[in-house]
Amino acid sequence: MLQSPVQGTVARLTVRGLLGRRRGILLAVAPALLLLMSAVAASSNGDMHELTVTILARLGLGTLVPLLGLVVGTGVIATEIDDGSIVYLLAKPLPRWRIVTTKLTVAVLTIWLFSAVPTLLGGLLMYGTKDGLAVALTLGTMVAGAAYAALFLLLGVVSRNAVVIGLAYALIWESLIGNFVEGARTLSVQQWGLAVAKAVASDGTLTAEVALGTAVPLLLVATAGAIVLASVKLAGLTLSSDD
Amino acid sequence: MSAPSEPADTPTAARSGAGVIHDIGYRGYQGPRLGRAYATRSLFVQGLRGAFGLGRSGRSKVLPMLILAAMVVPAAVLVAVTVLMKRTDQPIDYPQYLATFGLFSEIFLAAQAPVLLSRDLRNATVPLYFSRPITRGDYVRAKAAAMVAAMLIVTVLPLLVLYVGALLAGLDFGHNTTHLGYGLLAALLYSVVLSAVGLLIAASTPRRGFGVAAIMGFLVVSGGVAGVVEAVQSGPPTAASSADWAFLISPSDLVERFVNHVCGLVQSSSSSFGDTPGTLGAVVFGLEMVVIVAGAYALLLRRYRKI
Numbered sequence: 447m448l449q450s451p452v453q454g455t456v457a458r459l460t461v462r463g464l465l466g467r468r469r470g471i472l473l474a475v476a477p478a479l480l481l482l483m484s485a486v487a488a489s490s491n492g493d494m495h496e497l498t499v500t501i502l503a504r505l506g507l508g509t510l511v512p513l514l515g516l517v518v519g520t521g522v523i524a525t526e527i528d529d530g531s532i533v534y535l536l537a538k539p540l541p542r543w544r545i546v547t548t549k550l551t552v553a554v555l556t557i558w559l560f561s562a563v564p565t566l567l568g569g570l571l572m573y574g575t576k577d578g579l580a581v582a583l584t585l586g587t588m589v590a591g592a593a594y595a596a597l598f599l600l601l602g603v604v605s606r607n608a609v610v611i612g613l614a615y616a617l618i619w620e621s622l623i624g625n626f627v628e629g630a631r632t633l634s635v636q637q638w639g640l641a642v643a644k645a646v647a648s649d650g651t652l653t654a655e656v657a658l659g660t661a662v663p664l665l666l667v668a669t670a671g672a673i674v675l676a677s678v679k680l681a682g683l684t685l686s687s688d689d
Numbered sequence: 690m691s692a693p694s695e696p697a698d699t700p701t702a703a704r705s706g707a708g709v710i711h712d713i714g715y716r717g718y719q720g721p722r723l724g725r726a727y728a729t730r731s732l733f734v735q736g737l738r739g740a741f742g743l744g745r746s747g748r749s750k751v752l753p754m755l756i757l758a759a760m761v762v763p764a765a766v767l768v769a770v771t772v773l774m775k776r777t778d779q780p781i782d783y784p785q786y787l788a789t790f791g792l793f794s795e796i797f798l799a800a801q802a803p804v805l806l807s808r809d810l811r812n813a814t815v816p817l818y819f820s821r822p823i824t825r826g827d828y829v830r831a832k833a834a835a836m837v838a839a840m841l842i843v844t845v846l847p848l849l850v851l852y853v854g855a856l857l858a859g860l861d862f863g864h865n866t867t868h869l870g871y872g873l874l875a876a877l878l879y880s881v882v883l884s885a886v887g888l889l890i891a892a893s894t895p896r897r898g899f900g901v902a903a904i905m906g907f908l909v910v911s912g913g914v915a916g917v918v919e920a921v922q923s924g925p926p927t928a929a930s931s932a933d934w935a936f937l938i939s940p941s942d943l944v945e946r947f948v949n950h951v952c953g954l955v956q957s958s959s960s961s962f963g964d965t966p967g968t969l970g971a972v973v974f975g976l977e978m979v980v981i982v983a984g985a986y987a988l989l990l991r992r993y994r995k996i
Contacts, residue, residue, distance in 0.1 A: 472903075479910065483917055490921045501917055509913045513906045520898055528898065607752055609898040610800045613905050617792060 451547035453540060460522050460552045473517065473556075476510045477564035484568030498573045499652065502565050502583045503643075508636055511561050511587055512616035515594025518556050520609055522549040524602030527683070536683065543677035550599055550673060557591040582647035590639025593665055596672035597635070603679045631655040638665045729827040732818070736835030740801045741842075749804075756797040757843055760790055764847035768854025779855055779865070783848050783872025784954065787879060788945045794843050795883065795908050795941065801839060802887035803900030805832050810895040815996050825993040833986065836888055840880035848872045871952040878944045882978050883908070885985035886940055892992045908941060915939040933966040937977060947974040 465473070483505065487497040523546075526532040535545060565587045569580025601608040623630045624637075631637050632655075640654040641661035654661075735744070741757070742750030767780055781789065809815045818828055848869060855865045890907065891900045915938045922932035936942040942963065948954070950965040965971040 476910075479914065483914065486918070487921050492921055497921060500920055505910075505913045505917055509909060513902065513910065517899070517902045517906070520902075524898055525896060528896070606748075607800075609901040610752060610796070613796060613799065613901065617796070617905070617909065622792060 449541070449544060451544060452551050453544055453548045456535065456540070456545060456548045457552050460549050461556075463525065464518065464521050464552065464556060469521075473514070473560055476514050477560050480506050480510060480561075480564040480568055481571075484564075484571050488572045494573055495579075495651070498569060498579060498583075501572070502569055503586075503640065503652070506561065506565050506568075507583065507587050507590060507639055507643075508621070511557070511591050511639075512594055512612075512620070512636070514557055514561050515591055516598050516609060516612045516616065518553045518560075519595045519598025520602040520612065522553045522602075523599055524606075524608050527602065528606070532683070536680075542680045543673075546599070546603075546673060546677045546680060550596060550676075553595040553599060554592045557595055558588055561591055562588045577648040577651045579647050579651055582643040582645075582652065585646050586639040586641075586643030589642045589665060590635050593635045593638065593669050596669040596676075600672040600676040600679070603676045603683070628655070632660065633664075635665075635668070637661070725822045725824070725827060728821060728823045729831045732823065732828065732831035733835050733838075736805050736832055737838050739804060740835060740839035752800055753797065756793050756800070757846070759793045760797075760843055761847045761850055763790060764850040765854070768851060768858070771854060771860070772858045776858075778860065779851065782954065783851060783868045784875040784945070784948050784952065786847060786851060787844055787872065787875050788941075790847070791879065791941055791945075794840060794879065796905065797843050798836075798840060798883050798887040799901050799904040799908070802836055802884070802891040802904060803894075803897045805836055806888060806891040807895055807897045807900045810892070810996075811897070815993070819996070826990060829986070829989050829993055833884065833888055833989070836884040837880050840884050841876060844876035844879055845873065848876060871948065871954065874952070875944065875948040878948060878978065879941070881982055882940050882944055885982045889985040889988055889992075892989055908939075911939040912942060915942055933964060933970065936963070936965075937974070940981065943974055943978060947971060947978065950974075 464470075480501070483501050487494075487501055490497070523532070526535065536542070562584050566580055566584040569583055573579050575581075598608065598612050601612050605611055619630060620634045620636050624634055634656075637654060637656045638661040640652065641656045641658050642665075644652040644654040645658045656664075738744050741753045764786065767786075770776070771779060787794070809818070815828075819825065823831075851872075852865060852869045856862065886907065887904045890904045894900045894903065915935045918935035918938070919932045922935060933946070936946055946963045946965045949963060950968075950971040965974045
């Protein structure tokens with residue numbers, strides 16, 4: 447029997463846990479910031495192409511998307527593991543992989559809503575439809591956002607220090623080490639997203655460090671691998687009470 | 690609590706037919722009372738140790754110790770380079786070292802400020818503290834002092850490694866001592882300003898993961914936004930002075946540029962040291978730091994007025 451990968455009730459509860467109370471407003475800071483910066487840039491008279499790339503690729507894709515991926519990716523499952531309420535979900539007659547896919551779907555859609563939509567709007571505001579830049583960056587953001595969500599969800603299942611490890615990956619590996627060591631850029635979700643965006647946009651409008659032929663398989667392997675590993679890990683989860 | 694003594698008492702009471710109060714030897718505490726100051730000091734020491742995972746499980750030591758190593762090891766490598774290459778100056782100035790590797794101290798803050806505050810909120814131990822003689826002010830003072838002290842250890846230790854290395858390499862004593870002073874000023878300002886921001890965010894959420902992401906998000910995104918605003922404002926890169934006001938948004942840039950200006954590092958070096966927009970800018974940057982610290986402390990006190 448083929449089951450749908452998304453289970454309605456679990457999805458609903460996850461959305462409520464993620465966006466309920468004031469948390470949704472806090473998450474909305476990221477897209478608001480992106481749109482605000484875009485509006486400020488659009489009214490200035492600098493080099494629009496450079497500004498668009500700086501704001502949407504460096505600030506958006508480079509900083510806000512990983513942070514959003516971190517908060518949402520770990521928020522859908524790590525907080526429940528942290529406060530122990532995950533046992534009530536695990537006790538239900540649901541296959542563990544369905545829990546993972548449901549939570550991942552919610553995370554990915556949330557990230558898309560909070561990062562891809564403002565990227566598209568900001569891109570159109572600043573650069574219009576020229577060179578397909580806005581659409582390309584939006585696609586890159588979506589791809590990278592999905593990969594971040596899967597990776598950080600896996601981290602949330604594996605480690606209790608998921609947020610700190612994720613931060614170390616996003617800031618130290620992708621930014622600090624990636625600036626000095628070229629090889630590090632091959633293993634960077636941000637660069638994979640940029641590679642996808644570059645392939646969509648007109649020639650010469652964007653630069654990416656990784657070839658599309660490398661980026662797409664790596665993206666698929668990372669995302670699928672994270673889902674499988676998270677399912678396996680969740681199947682044998684031990685709850686520890688250490689801090 | 691008194692469960693073990695009950696089975697023995699019940700038959701006695703039943704036999705005599707009336708309620709009897711037995712003297713089972715409880716005595717009041719006769720020893721010295723160590724008082725509020727002692728309790729506050731204990732809270733400080735325990736917070737400082739906890740920030741490095743001392744006195745906690747091995748797994749919670751890993752992260753702070755790794756970050757401490759990440760701060761100190763590059764300094765040791767730089768010293769080794771200076772000695773081996775027989776250089777006549779340090780490859781990097783003391784305040785610049787903190788600016789370059791400041792990311793690690795920010796991650797340390799983001800990881801450990803919620804450990805100090807969020808766990809108490811989460812496990813509802815704050816009311817227990819306040820049922821003792823210490824007041825809310827004492828609690829906030831002890832926790833803030835512990836966080837600042839921990840940040841000072843993380844930022845000052847690599848500077849001392851650089852300094853001792855420079856002296857061992859036979860570099861100019863006077864120059865290095867003065868610049869170590871600049872570095873120490875930078876370390877103090879980083880510790881105090883960043884801790885103020887971090888603690889305020891950590892105190893507002895009982896969720897550790899959320900606190901970590903919120904602190905780091907604020908510090909990193911504010912830096913990124915300041916960079917973008919500066920890029921939007923300044924057309925040609927030479928006339929950057931008025932665009933430097935953009936760095937008022939970002940706490941770490943605020944400290945870096947203030948120290949560069951006050952210590953006169955901008956003129957003495959041709960490299961790209963960030964500056965404040967003129968003397969007025971330095972005054973404003975300094976005032977903003979005072980406002981951030983005082984404001985955050987006042988808000989923290991207000992946060993704990995009602996729990």
